Amino acid sequence: MTGGVRDKDRDAARDDTLRRFLLPIGAVIGLAIVVFGTAFLYDKNGAENLLAGIYQLLGNNAGATALRNGGGDQFVAKLVLAAMALLVGVGGVWLLYTGVSAVVGLLSLRKQQRIIPWVFVLPAITLLGIYLVYPTIATIYQSFTHGNNGAALANPLANYATLGTQDFPHVILNNVIWLVVATSGSVGLGLLIAGLVDRVKREALAKTFIFLPLAISLVGASVIWQFVYAYRPPGAPQYGLFNAIYTAAGGQPLDWVHTQPINTYLLIVIMVWLQTGFSMVILSAAIKGVSTEVVEAARLDGANERQLFFRVIVPMIKGSIITVATTVAIAVLKIFDIVYVMTGGRSGTDVIANRMYDEVFQFNQPGIGAALAVILLIAVLPVMYINLRNLRHQGVGA
Amino acid sequence: MTAPAQTVRTMAPRGPWRPAWLNRAPLRFAVIGICVIWFIPTLGLLVSSVRPGQDITVTGWWSALLNPFNLSQWTLNNYSQVINSDGMGNAFLNSLIVTIPSTVIPITMAAFAAYAFAWIRFPGRGILFTIVVGLLVVPIQMSLIPILQVYSQLHLQGTFLGIWLAHTAFGLPLAIFLLYNFISQLPKDLFESAAIDGASHFQVFTRIVLPLSVPALGAFAIFQFLWVWNDLLVALVFLGINSSVVVMPTALSLLVGSHQEQWHILTAGAFVTMLVPMVVFLILQRSFIRGLLAGSVKS
Known part of the structure; x- marks a missing residue:
């Protein structure tokens, strides 16, 4: 018995020594990796220089010189960079938390209790402050102060006044069309497909087909659909699916992407194609959550399948429908990639996010760009309000 | 054992008798039809990406499917061209360098923060979580705009470091929120008994919270991975189009501009960008769906 206790004491003592000495050393090493690694990654030619240094050590001077001059084994240099990226970005961050916690562990218990929460929370809060809170305030401010090329603005509302002129009302209207059509399209189709798929065998397989586009980037999806909408002059072979069908039905080939006003809707189709899977998956889970007793009761009351779906199931999953619609709407509001790739905003298809990119990076109008961003922010404010209200109801963070 | 099954069978048909498959046929056709419509655009891309460029402009991709065993109409040259001379291979590597840390760093930071928000009382907790x-x-x-101004002062524009930090920060709110929802639901007894044993918060976090949170961490990891891998806007603004850092969505959008109407190149390029997310997605579909459900049904 006594021997066991002494062993336990010794183990505890050894654990303590480990904690007291090894962990701070680990912390120092971790800090060194993060600092050195960050400096290395900050240097645009860091990987080339490091590899050149290694080559020089190994006596390969020609290879080293080539690397320093931007030639040589660039591929190997990239692999070195990737390895460093993983080491610093993944290992370094972990070591940092471990190390700092260990150092704090050396303090008195009272101080530990006070400091540890901040060790856990501060890195995230700092990044949020720098990358989201500060910029939001700065963007709002700049929308009132920055003019052409960033010059000072005489009238603080000039940028917003500009948004009433030129084609800006049309751009904003396009965003509204996107918001309404893309959201209702993908939620409506998602709901319908969820209801249909619920009743067939191999449900999972069918869902995969609808869901798969969600893995595809908006840029990739745009290329896919650009090919579907491809246009050749009359007489030439129509290899675009749309024109092939359209001409086979006796029509003249149409340059779909540049034909107003149908082109905006054709771009929206891409978004619906991508997002329907998301709506379907969540609404399908909600439908499965409706109790079988309710469904059976409705059937006994003589409801047919259509009535059952629209009069019983849909009202019961209204909450999920609203949540899905909100999530999709926020994604649609910021739509950029599809318009950027498909038309670049030409042919009357421009939307706020794409126009903002152009104003800031092509036309040197950061103030107008900021004002456009503020419009997007205002549009999501109701959702933000609801989220915060729900938070208070849950009593979280009180 | 057989009796209940028989009752069910005799009760099943209602109304005029028809074979079950006929009753279900319209529904089944509708579902198959929808699946086909959803798949055709991607199929067109796949088929075209393995056809020679001169064939694509002469006949529609569907005509190649009429005699698929005529092997002379298939080629992999498009892929070797986009991967080598059009730089998609290089962009693929860059995308990996951008995406992996941009996935792991926010999860790490968010998990620590979510634990603190859920289980440690400290002043300012409520307001920070709000x-x-x-x-x-x-x-x-x-x-x-403001971050770009800061980046050009600090020379962070066009560096991997810069885009990791940006993606990390942009992913953090959702990561903290999702992980908080999960971690705060863990049973309270776990933490009380750990506290009695004298475990520090760091030990509780690494030995209890992290192992139990694997489903939530995994779901968010897939989510963030797909988001970063597929992102165009953040990469375009903070990383740019220089070939040493360009990622795949940017590279593909450049290809659209430089190879207009050259569909053998564009389709192969698009498929290269889609490959990794599709594989990740198909393998980890369940986990991903679970994450989506946790993210939007609860909120």
């Missing part, structure tokens, strides 16, 4: 939830819906567009 800010995190408020930031959930703030559009990225609000950040672009």
Whole structure:
């Protein structure tokens, strides 16, 4: 018995020594990796220089010189960079938390209790402050102060006044069309497909087909659909699916992407194609959550399948429908990639996010760009309000 | 054992008798039809990406499917061209360098923060968590201009470091929120008994919270991975189009501009960008769906 206790004491003592000495050393090493690694990654030619240094050590001077001059084994240099990226970005961050916690562990218990929460929370809060809170305030401010090329603005509302002129009302209207059509399209189709798929065998397989586009980037999806909408002059072979069908039905080939006003809707189709899977998956889970007793009761009351779906199931999953619609709407509001790739905003298809990119990076109008961003922010404010209200109801963070 | 099955069978048909498959036929055709419609655009891309360029402009991709065993109409040259001379191979490597840390760093930071928000009392906890939830819906567009101004001062534009930090920060609100929802639901007894044993918060976090949170961590990891891998806007603004750093969505959008109407190149390029997310997605579909459900049904 006594021997066991002494062993336990010794183990505890050894654990303590480990904690007291090894962990701070680990912390120092971790800090060194993060600092050195960050400096290395900050240097645009860091990987080339490091590899050149290694080559020089190994006596390969020609290879080293080539690397320093931007030639040589660039591929190997990239692999070195990737390895460093993983080491610093993944290992370094972990070591940092471990190390700092260990150092704090050396303090008195009272101080530990006070400091540890901040060790856990501060890195995230700092990044949020720098990358989201500060910029939001700065963007709002700049929308009132920055003019052409960033010059000072005489009238603080000039940028917003500009948004009433030129084609800006049309751009904003396009965003509204996107918001309404893309959201209702993908939620409506998602709901319908969820209801249909619920009743067939191999449900999972069918869902995969609808869901798969969600893995595809908006840029990739745009290329896919650009090919579907491809246009050749009359007489030439129509290899675009749309024109092939359209001409086979006796029509003249149409340059779909540049034909107003149908082109905006054709771009929206891409978004619906991508997002329907998301709506379907969540609404399908909600439908499965409706109790079988309710469904059976409705059937006994003589409801047919259509009535059952629209009069019983849909009202019961209204909450999920609203949540899905909100999530999709926020994604649609910021739509950029599809318009950027498909038309670049030409042919009357421009939307706020794409126009903002152009104003800031092509036309040197950061103030107008900021004002456009503020419009997007205002549009999501109701959702933000609801989220915060729900938070208070849950009593979280009180 | 057989009796209940028989009762069910005799009760099943209602109304005029028809074979079960006929009753179900319209529904089944509708579902198959929808699946086909959803798949055709991607199929067109896949088929075209393995056809020679001169064939694509002469006949539609569907005509190649009429005699698929005529092997002379298939080629992999498009892939070797986009991967080598059009730089998609290089962009693939860059995308990996961008995406992996941009996935792991925010999860790490968010898990620590979520644990503190859920299980440690400290002054300012409520207000800080409220800010995190408020930031959930703030559009990225609000950040672009001021961060770019800071980046050009610090020479962070066009560096991997710069884009990791940006993706990390943009992913944090959702990550903290999702992980908080999960971690705060863990049973209270776990933490009380750990506290009695004298475990520090760090030990509780690494030995209890992290192992139990693997499903939530995994779901968010897939989510963030797909988001970063497929992102165009953040990469375009903070990383740019220089070939040493360009990622795949940017590279593909450049290809669209430089190879207009050259569909053998564009389709192969698009498929290269889609490959990794599709594989990740098909393998980890269940986990991903679970994450989506946790993210939007609860909120």
